[in-house]
Amino acid sequence: MANGITDLSTATFDEAVNGAGKPVVVDFWAEWCGPCKKIAPILEEIAGERDDVTIAKINVDDNxxxxxxxxxxxxxxxxxxxxxxxxxxxxxxxxKGALLQEIDGFLTSP
Known part of the structure; x- marks a missing residue:
């Protein structure tokens, strides 16, 4: 876990997502992706500020x-x-604001 973000793989995905006691936001990303690098620090901030969700990442090239x-x-x-x-x-x-609004919207939907 780096900066409060859990790194997932094919081997750990199901257990981490299905076994979590709270919602999990999984970031699908790749090393070469510019926008992925742009959003990474925002996800790190959210991981540090929120304890009601788990932030996780999975590299699409590796998985x-x-x-x-x-x-x-x-x-x-x-x-x-x-x-x-x-x-x-x-x-x-x-x-960050738009992402949090989206995430919160999914968590409060019936």
Whole structure:
């Protein structure tokens, strides 16, 4: 775990997402992705400020099967999982405020 963010792999994904006691925001990213680098510090801030969600990352180049499983076609894509189920997704590098608004919207949806 770096900067409060959990690094996931194919081997750890299911346990981390399904076994979490709180919602998990998974950032699908790659080293070569400029927008992914732009949003990384924002996710680190959120991880440090919020204890009601877990922030995790998975590298799509190293774990293409997980990206395919969730139909991740462009990165960065953040998928919000609540109780192991997809609650919503955000694609693209958003501002911190916009990203938090999206995440909170998925968590409060009935």
């Amino acid at each position: 293409p099967d997980i990206a395919m499983k969730f139909n991740v076609m462009s990165i960065p894509t953040m998928i919000v999982f609540n109780e192991g189920e997809v609650a919503g997704r955000v694609t693209g590098a958003l501002s």
